[in-house]
Amino acid sequence: MRKIAKYAVAGAAIISMSFRGDNAGQVDMHTVSLIKNEGFRNSQVMNTLFELTDVNGPRLTGSQGMYTAELWAAKQLKKWGMQNVHIERWGGFGKGWQIDKSYIAMREPYYQPLIGVPRAWTPGTEGMLRGDAILVRIEKLEDMAQYSGKLRGKMVVLSTLNNETKPNFTADARRLTDEELHKMEMDNHTEEVATNLSRKAQPGRPRVNLRPQIDSFLMEEGAIAVLSGGRGTMGTVFTSNGASRKWDAKPVLPEMEMGNEHLAILGRLLDAGKKVTLEMDSWTSFITTDSTEYNVIAEIPGTDPQLKDEVVMLGAHLDSWHASTGATDNGTGSAVMMEAIRILKAIGAKPRRTIRLALWSGEEQGLLGSRGYVKKHFGDRLTMKLKPGQKMVSAYYNLDNGGGKIRGIFAQENDEVRSIFAGWLAPFADLGATTVTLRNTGSTDHISFDEVGIPGFQFIQDPLEYGTRTHHTNMDSYDRVSANDLQQASVIVASFVYHTAMRTQKLPRKPLPKVNKAADSYRR
Amino acid sequence: MRKIAKYAVAGAAIISMSFRGDNAGQVDMHTVSLIKNEGFRNSQVMNTLFELTDVNGPRLTGSQGMYTAELWAAKQLKKWGMQNVHIERWGGFGKGWQIDKSYIAMREPYYQPLIGVPRAWTPGTEGMLRGDAILVRIEKLEDMAQYSGKLRGKMVVLSTLNNETKPNFTADARRLTDEELHKMEMDNHTEEVATNLSRKAQPGRPRVNLRPQIDSFLMEEGAIAVLSGGRGTMGTVFTSNGASRKWDAKPVLPEMEMGNEHLAILGRLLDAGKKVTLEMDSWTSFITTDSTEYNVIAEIPGTDPQLKDEVVMLGAHLDSWHASTGATDNGTGSAVMMEAIRILKAIGAKPRRTIRLALWSGEEQGLLGSRGYVKKHFGDRLTMKLKPGQKMVSAYYNLDNGGGKIRGIFAQENDEVRSIFAGWLAPFADLGATTVTLRNTGSTDHISFDEVGIPGFQFIQDPLEYGTRTHHTNMDSYDRVSANDLQQASVIVASFVYHTAMRTQKLPRKPLPKVNKAADSYRR
Structure with a gap:
């Protein structure tokens, strides 16, 4: 009724x-x-x-x-x-790109397969790559210096964040309420309003503007791969591009975007001074013919x-x-x-x-x-x-x-x-x-x-x-x-x-x- | 107050x-x-x-x-x-068991890494195994006959269920309410009550009692691996054992337990008559010395x-x-x-x-x-x-x-x-x-x-x-x-x-x- x-x-x-x-x-x-x-x-x-x-x-x-x-x-x-x-x-x-194979796991201190997704337009490892993990936290450019000389042959766990995961007391799915709809209808444009109700603020994102410098630094220092991300929990991983699609894009390292828990396990172990080794086997291809x-x-x-x-x-x-x-x-x-x-x-x-x-x-x-x-x-x-x-x-x-x-x-x-x-x-x-x-x-x-x-x-x-x-x-x-x-x-x-x-x-x-x-x- | x-x-x-x-x-x-x-x-x-x-x-x-x-x-x-x-x-x-490597993906109709976990006490593939997937639905023993002669060299997607995933309007986490606690305190034991509040009913589980017969049938018919499960969504996978730890346990096939979405993608494609090929590279070891x-x-x-x-x-x-x-x-x-x-x-x-x-x-x-x-x-x-x-x-x-x-x-x-x-x-x-x-x-x-x-x-x-x-x-x-x-x-x-x-x-x-x-x- x-x-x-x-x-x-x-x-x-x-x-x-x-x-x-x-x-x-x-x-x-x-x-x-x-x-x-x-x-x-x-x-x-x-x-x-x-x-x-x-x-x-x-x-x-x-x-x-x-x-x-x-x-x-x-x-x-x-x-x-x-x-x-x-x-x-x-x-x-620019270049087309696709994933042909994707695998990543922790090998030490114990074997644990990790959920990760290659970032778009990054290269693959093109075979099984193994290496020690190192935690790199760069919030501002000056933070780089401390890692100089320490990255050769290393798999970089890139964490600029304190990603604390809490029990989720809010449902994943929701519908707009009558109150929300009414507010949208009546809003008088003098308030600051979100332009898109469905897309939440993303506080977990690393500062995009530092990434080109970080990427160059990691390459120059001889790191061999990057693990980044940390948005998404429970096996859900948020993805994006990790390099440019341009024809003349600078080379970057193979990189995977990880869910929060898996990045956090690595972060906690490395923070505690534990030896962590990773293995990664990813293949991506660039479509450059057209x-x-x-x-x-x-x-x-x-x-x-x-x-x-x-x-x-x-x-x-x-x-x-x-x-x-x-x-x-x-x-x-x-x-x-x-x-x-x-x-x-x-x-x-x-x-x-x-x-x-x-x-x-x-x-x-x-x-x-x-x-x-x-x-x-x-x-x-x-x-x-x-x-x-x-x-x-x-x-x-x-x-x-x-x-x-x-x-x-x-x-x-x-x-x-x-x-x-x-x-x-x-x-x-x-x-x-x-x-x-x-x-x-x-x-x-x-x-x-x-x-x-x-x-x-x-x-x-x-x-x-x-x-x-x-x-x-x-x-x-x-x-x-x-x-x-x-x-x-x-x-x-x-x-x-x-x-x-x-x-x-x-x-x-x-x-x-x-x-x-x-x-x-x-x-x- | x-x-x-x-x-x-x-x-x-x-x-x-x-x-x-x-x-x-x-x-x-x-x-x-x-x-x-x-x-x-x-x-x-x-x-x-x-x-x-x-x-x-x-x-x-x-x-x-x-x-x-x-x-x-x-x-x-x-x-x-x-x-x-x-x-x-x-x-x-009985035998000890552990995972040494775990990888599974769909190769055709396109490449998609899948989230899966080897079931405890199942063997690994011990190298990269590729094969066509086949959907097998066995609700009762008589359902087996239809698959006779069709499983050789196949990777079996075992689905006894209609696993429909719906948007989740209920929060994952919750605390007991005052009302629930009061009911626990006052309950007079004449009602049927759940014995364990935290463990929900598991309607998604295949009938455990058929699995030994199914396992023997799949082995005899020459199938090469099994994908099963389907509990868990959003990248979360529920795990258990897939074989006996006993010294004289019958051999079973390599088997991975999958989250609902990935099992469902395979199920929908196979139901629609599409060709699906999978690849799986898993290693598990049995500890039999002690x-x-x-x-x-x-x-x-x-x-x-x-x-x-x-x-x-x-x-x-x-x-x-x-x-x-x-x-x-x-x-x-x-x-x-x-x-x-x-x-x-x-x-x-x-x-x-x-x-x-x-x-x-x-x-x-x-x-x-x-x-x-x-x-x-x-x-x-x-x-x-x-x-x-x-x-x-x-x-x-x-x-x-x-x-x-x-x-x-x-x-x-x-x-x-x-x-x-x-x-x-x-x-x-x-x-x-x-x-x-x-x-x-x-x-x-x-x-x-x-x-x-x-x-x-x-x-x-x-x-x-x-x-x-x-x-x-x-x-x-x-x-x-x-x-x-x-x-x-x-x-x-x-x-x-x-x-x-x-x-x-x-x-x-x-x-x-x-x-x-x-x-x-x-x-x-």
């Missing part, structure tokens, strides 16, 4: 907002009904996710796995009847002669990190966006504007695929020189906050879309999606559109285990994902895209951003 | 119960004060735990690690000034000429499983019991009765060390033929439910000790220890005493992450342990042992158990 009551209230609120001419968020309830039927009764989203994750494997940009995923997605989209399906080059990326990188593009062409050259876009990044199959980052986003366009095709939607799906690459390295695409078609965010295509895009919708169901949408400080989105959300109140927040959210591909003045939006999602267990970890696999959540998200995205494509006018736009030379450093 | 109020109430209740002659649980508050000062100000319990876990490594009974831990403990107890310190043989055990197994014994001699031949015992099992360093099962119990006797020595306690510490081996294989000791000194549980020593033991106190602080004690259906224990707990109400439950609890070494009529007790402890993350897992390491919890437990155990040693009479006993031939099957 409570759900129905809430729905009624939300609906009433919306109706009063909706009928204001251009700002109306009227809903075509017949199509919503068709979308829900297809999305909940004939869902293919979990099968799509299975193919992208379990079957395909990790999808690090530049790896063979990313390329096979793009080819599979294009083939599948064609099968579903999409038009203009192709993989589209966005530019050069650095072409692609996005996957597919369309349902518009049918209104006046509007069919205008576009509504939806997308998600298909690339992942390398330690697992990137199920929630961002297999789920990719599968949901593919499912949303599949649903629209399956119900025979005849959109007035063209609907275009994009599956991006290079997101994890700085929104590279989407920025490349936007630069080619819509404009240059650094100079703010825009192309004619910029005016033709009504909106871009993105999904990249894990596998949680949609609870609403970030209006990205665009006041005029607020009531439109509220109207479009109204039919989904009983599915938990109720909130339009004016807040900006960052860190993923809608930014590439927003920064050249195209309305770009990211949905609010339940965090589930995204920040705690899956985001960039070795445990980001298919098991983490709930079918119900993905079906709900697919249906809501399909409806938003459809209504954007049918609306008489394009979505209202914010004032054009100013030229911002610093934009290049926006992310990582 | 709330704590003080509770303490006052508990104290008042106790006082009314305490002064009933022999059933009094009077407290020597001066000694309690000394114990608390030593246990909280000069604690060594975390250092003891560090030595037993990080420094020593896994302590599987029969392994070199177990032997070095026993030698270290005996040496440390001597250093602390204990008397009659020795390691005491309890009998033959099967002598020991317990560690240490004493503070009694000082009362009339009572010094009587004994109060405290103990915990020192042995662990093999996948980690057994921090909470049962490094914590061992460290706390060592700390309790150290505290008593350090404060110069002059107990009337002799205080005797025992650190057991072979607990994980069926309370073997404590049963061996009890049989040698006190009596035979199968025939109930008792030795004179049986009468001389006032009580045995055990700790083996993880690293959580003490919340009370199981009176093990001994009505007469209830008010005594309530009195002895009273000074520790503000530390969270308030509950005397009449309930029996099982599954650890106090049972070896209880079953020959000697009062044997196990303390109630907060579960923390014991059932969810640490009990028999690859993540049972030092990081899981809270120093505050261990200090509290050490102080309470020291006080219980001291008061038992000083009491005019031995603790009251339950009626002697009847001869029970079935007792041998009590555990595992």
Whole structure:
């Protein structure tokens, strides 16, 4: 009963907002009904996710796995009847990289296999390497001197942190509460707010800016391998890149990122002056024959002669990190966006504007695929020189906050879309999606559109285990994902895209951003 | 303020119960004060735990690690000034076993290192073994036939289960609530109750009784390795034995126990008809030169000429499983019991009765060390033929439910000790220890005493992450342990042992158990 009551209230609120001419968020309830039927009764989203994750494997940009995923997605989209399906080059990326073998263990004082993951773009040991471990703590550059002459032949346990693990009295997974959602909706932008609810602060990270100097120092001193990291517990390891993908990148040592407990065992033993020997056998390969990188593009062409050259876009990044199959980052986003366009095709939607799906690459390295695409078609965010295509895009919708169901949408400080989105959300109140927040959210591909003045939006999602267990970890696999959540998200995205494509006018736009030379450093 | 109020109430209740002659649980508050000062100000319990876990490594009974831990403990107890310190043989055990190398990965359809642990007493592959994976589901014996002729050269993914992993909305760690404790105290023994709060039901376990037949079938059919398990998520793997330690044990295949996600990836791919190849490189060794197994014994001699031949015992099992360093099962119990006797020595306690510490081996294989000791000194549980020593033991106190602080004690259906224990707990109400439950609890070494009529007790402890993350897992390491919890437990155990040693009479006993031939099957 409570759900129905809430729905009624939300609906009433919306109706009063909706009928204001251009700002109306009227809903075509017949199509919503068709979308829900297809999305909940004939869902293919979990099968799509299975193919992208379990079957395909990790999808690090530049790896063979990313390329096979793009080819599979294009083939599948064609099968579903999409038009203009192709993989589209966005530019050069640098070296590709993948893991061919990964093994690490402590040999003394006793044998203990360790859970570790090679950091992306680091070389392998190319055979079994054994050596004494040494604890190296460098918080500032002056800390280096004490290790001079002590590292030759050593395996460096790099710890800048006091990683104390405590019993975990907080559940890994959670959903947003009514209170949190209300706060997002009502927030008045005078407070400091987190830009991304799902990604927690990462106090455990070493200072990235010292790493190039540390890397050079370790090489010069003759160390033979590095163990680093320490984010993640209970066997979960957070991963990232450990070297540059650039063609002229400086050589670095083989390096593995470790979970907290295993790094901590080594740290405690070494702190206590115990002899620790490690063994490591890792092989990684660099793909240097070709650095072409692609996005996957597919369309349902518009049918209104006046509007069919205008576009509504939806997308998600298909690339992942390398330690697992990137199920929630961002297999789920990719599968949901593919499912949303599949649903629209399956119900025979005849959109007035063209609907275009994009599956991006290079997101994890700085929104590279989407920025490349936007630069080619819509404009240059650094100079703010825009192309004619910029005016033709009504909106871009993105999904990249894990596998949680949609609870609403970030209006990205665009006041005029607020009531439109509220109207479009109204039919989904009983599915938990109720909130339009004016807040900006960052860190993923809608930014590439927003920064050249195209309305770009990211949905609010339940965090589930995204920040705690899956985001960039070795445990980001298919098991983490709930079918119900993905079906709900697919249906809501399909409806938003459809209504954007049918609306008489394009979505209202914010004032054009100013030229911002610093934009290049926006992310990582 | 709330704590003080509770303490006052508990104290008042106790006082009314305490002064009933022999059933009094009077407290020597001066000694309690000394114990608390030593246990909280000069604690060594975390250092003891560090030595037993990080420094020593896994302590599987029969392994070199177990032997070095026993030698270290005996040496440390001597250093602390204990008397009659020795390691005491309890009998033959079978083959010792340890892991010398452990590596497993999926090679096709893409490379993915897998988290797996060799099951105890299984052989290694003794080099890199590669093969196609095949999914084998045997729920009942008739299910075997379908695999006949299909297993030669195959690596068997043994799955009898539908292991669905769901987002975890429950925290791994928890403490007992006031309501739970109250229920334990008031429970009237007419309900079915769990005997051990910390150990959850294990629905995921394959039916143990089919495994010998399955093992023989897989060998006969020419399979080359087995992947099994599926308990544990997020990189945590639950381990156990996969073969017999007996001298004449039948040969079995190399076998690894896997976490749920990795077993599930293989299961989904094989279910979908995909080709999966695995590679495995594991080495294990059997120690067959000697099967002598020991317990560690240490004493503070009694000082009362009339009572010094009587004994109060405290103990915990020192042995662990093999996948980690057994921090909470049962490094914590061992460290706390060592700390309790150290505290008593350090404060110069002059107990009337002799205080005797025992650190057991072979607990994980069926309370073997404590049963061996009890049989040698006190009596035979199968025939109930008792030795004179049986009468001389006032009580045995055990700790083996993880690293959580003490919340009370199981009176093990001994009505007469209830008010005594309530009195002895009273000074520790503000530390969270308030509950005397009449309930029996099982599954650890106090049972070896209880079953020959000697009062044997196990303390109630907060579960923390014991059932969810640490009990028999690859993540049972030092990081899981809270120093505050261990200090509290050490102080309470020291006080219980001291008061038992000083009491005019031995603790009251339950009626002697009847001869029970079935007792041998009590555990595992």
